[in-house]
Amino acid sequence: MKITEIEALHLRLPVVQEVADGTQDCLIVRVHTDAGLTGLGEVVSCSYVARSVIEAPRSAPFRHGLASIVKGMDAKDIDAVFRAMVEGTAWYGPGGVTRQAMSGIDMALWDLRGKAMDKPVRALLSDTPVDAIPCYASVLWPERPELVDASAQGFLEQGYEAVKYGWAPMGPDPNLDEALVAAARDALGPDINLMVDAGRAWEVGTALERVERFQKYDVFWLEEPLNPYDTVGYRTLSESSSIPIAAGEALTLVEEYETLLRDGGIQVVQPDLGRVGGVTGGKQIAALAEDTGAWAVPHAFGTGVLLAASAQWAASFKKPMTEFTRAPSPLAQDLVKHSMSFRDGELHLTDAPGLGVELDAQVVEAYRVK
Numbered sequence: 001m002k003i004t005e006i007e008a009l010h011l012r013l014p015v016v017q018e019v020a021d022g023t024q025d026c027l028i029v030r031v032h033t034d035a036g037l038t039g040l041g042e043v044v045s046c047s048y049v050a051r052s053v054i055e056a057p058r059s060a061p062f063r064h065g066l067a068s069i070v071k072g073m074d075a076k077d078i079d080a081v082f083r084a085m086v087e088g089t090a091w092y093g094p095g096g097v098t099r100q101a102m103s104g105i106d107m108a109l110w111d112l113r114g115k116a117m118d119k120p121v122r123a124l125l126s127d128t129p130v131d132a133i134p135c136y137a138s139v140l141w142p143e144r145p146e147l148v149d150a151s152a153q154g155f156l157e158q159g160y161e162a163v164k165y166g167w168a169p170m171g172p173d174p175n176l177d178e179a180l181v182a183a184a185r186d187a188l189g190p191d192i193n194l195m196v197d198a199g200r201a202w203e204v205g206t207a208l209e210r211v212e213r214f215q216k217y218d219v220f221w222l223e224e225p226l227n228p229y230d231t232v233g234y235r236t237l238s239e240s241s242s243i244p245i246a247a248g249e250a251l252t253l254v255e256e257y258e259t260l261l262r263d264g265g266i267q268v269v270q271p272d273l274g275r276v277g278g279v280t281g282g283k284q285i286a287a288l289a290e291d292t293g294a295w296a297v298p299h300a301f302g303t304g305v306l307l308a309a310s311a312q313w314a315a316s317f318k319k320p321m322t323e324f325t326r327a328p329s330p331l332a333q334d335l336v337k338h339s340m341s342f343r344d345g346e347l348h349l350t351d352a353p354g355l356g357v358e359l360d361a362q363v364v365e366a367y368r369v370k
Contacts (some may be wrong), residue, residue, distance in 0.1 A: 001075045001116060005032040006067035006105060008054040009359075010047050010369040020140060020167040020199060023325060027051055027302050033075050037115050040357060041107030042305040044274030045100035047369075053089075053101040062091035066101055068120040076116065078109045079198035082105030082172040082280050083274065099252040099277055106278025107309050107355075114354030121279065121355055123308070126316035132346040133314055135324040136162035136195060138301060140171055147184035152187030155326075161345035163188060164323070166197025166223065178213045185217040195246075200224050204233035211241045221246040221268050229256075233263035239328040246270055249299035251284055252277075254284045261292040273309050282313050284365065298320045304336025311340065311347050335363045 002104040002232035007030040022063045026048040031039045041052045056065030069088035073081050085102045086094055093099065114121045122129035137160045142148055148165070155163050165184055170177050173246040182192055191262050202210065208224040212221065218229045221244040226233045227251040246268035251257055252275050261269060272287045282298070291298040291358065307325065314320040325332050339350040350356060 001035040001037065001112070003031060003070050003081075004034050006030075006054060006070065007032070008043075008051045008067075008104075010051050010058060011335065011364065011367040012130060012369050013240050013331065013367060014330065018148045018317065021327050021329065022301055023303065023327040023329035025190065026331050026335075027104065027106060028303065028305060028335075029108050030055070030359075031075065031105060031108040031112060033112065033314055035116070036111075037112055039108035039110070039112035039115070040305050040355060041077075041109075041111065041278060042274045042303040042309070043104035044272050044302055044306065045097050049097050049099050050101040050104075053097055054338070062088060064088050066088045066105055066197045067238070070105060072211060074119045074272070075109055075112050078106065078113065078280060080279065081109060082106060084338050087367050093254070095253045099281070100275045103278040103281065104276050106280050107305070108162060110279040110309070111296060111357075117210065118353050120349065120351055120353060121312035125283070125313065129315045130320055131315070133311055133322055134162070134312075134345060134346045135342070135347045136160070136164050136193065137326045138164045138166075138323045139326045141165045141180055141187060143169060145176070145179040148180065148183040149187040155193070156188065158342075160192070162193035162195065162220065162321075164195035164197055164223070166195075168198035169171060170196075170198055171201035174213065177210060181214050181217050181219065190218070194218065195220050195223060195225040198209060198225040200227055200250075202226060202235050204230070207233075207237050208240060211237075211243050215242045220370065223247065223268075223270070225368055228260075232260055233266045234260065234266055238265040238336040243366055246297070249275075250354055251275075254281065254288065257288055261288060261294055267294060269294045269296050270299040272306075273313060273344035274306050279309060279313055286313075286317070286334065295319060295321075297323070299323060301325045301327070303331055304338050305355065305357055306339065308336070308338055308357045315349060319340070335360055337365075
């Protein structure tokens with residue numbers, strides 16, 4: 001099964017706001033083969049730059065675009081394709097946007113492998129995968145604390161048992177920050193897990209002060225409070241905080257995760273499969289998390305392609321959980337047709353082969369950047 005073509009489908013809403021919502025603009029990868037099968041993956045990056053990394057023509061050694069590197073290779077030999085992408089981009093890789101662009105291709109190859117073997121991806125990753133995964137609704141904070149109640153009530157009515165709010169307006173004002181968390185806890189009640197995403201807003205001293213304020217609201221974890229490379233700060237915070245600390249969504253290389261886990265000491269690690277090298281990179285980070293005693297929970301604030309890959313990956317764990325984006329963007333909610341269903345706080349998976357997803361052609365046509 002040879003790779004014949006790599007498509008980089010850039011989709012973008014007509015109006016994109018400068019807020020922390022990556023579902024306004026996305027890059028989907030479609031890998032075609034001579035067997036007639038296609039696989040889907042997603043890149044979580046700056047879509048314009050990542051698309052160039054995929055589409056760039058052959059050049060001097062180690063400067064080729066990913067499509068030209070992998071075309072003609074055996075789609076079933078995922079490890080060989082991964083190595084070829086790493087070696088072929090050595091001049092401008094290995095991390096950052098290079099690894100992020102690789103992620104979409106790797107994810108699509110796992111989708112292809114599952115289709116070729118007529119198995120869901122989770123069955124390729126574990127002999128005992130689960131079919132239902134606890135998930136948490138993930139949204140941005142409303143502009144004001146009094147607006148939290150409406151969204152929280154909606155999540156309760158839909159049956160969510162865990163909810164995460166994050167990013168602005170949280171950050172500069174400690175009183176507003178506490179008011180937001182208090183409003184979320186009051187609206188959700190005592191039995192729902194509440195996660196708080198600080199959006200990398202503070203240095204370690206401020207983060208510790210916020211922990212003191214937040215601990216009375218029974219926060220399940222505090223996410224991304226510091227710069228992702230502040231390893232010393234994360235070690236201090238993780239050792240002192242009464243709230244578990246989660247981080248890692250911004251990183252790309254396994255070596256970066258090893259530093260964050262071994263030296264930073266965080267309790268929850270959150271690799272994004274659209275950034276870390278797809279499922280192959282995710283497998284390496286999962287092994288590292290198990291070795292260090294951290295809980296691996298995928299960051300999955302993207303389209304249904306990323307959600308499906310994250311769910312399949314998490315379903316291979318002993319303690320699975322995944323993020324479930326509730327952003328209203330049509331790229332988040334309408335782009336992908338899939339067989340997953342949500343009920344009773346869990347995503348229920350089927351035995352559809354591969355990732356079990358396909359694109360809605362009308363949505364692609366409506367938002368594709370030509």
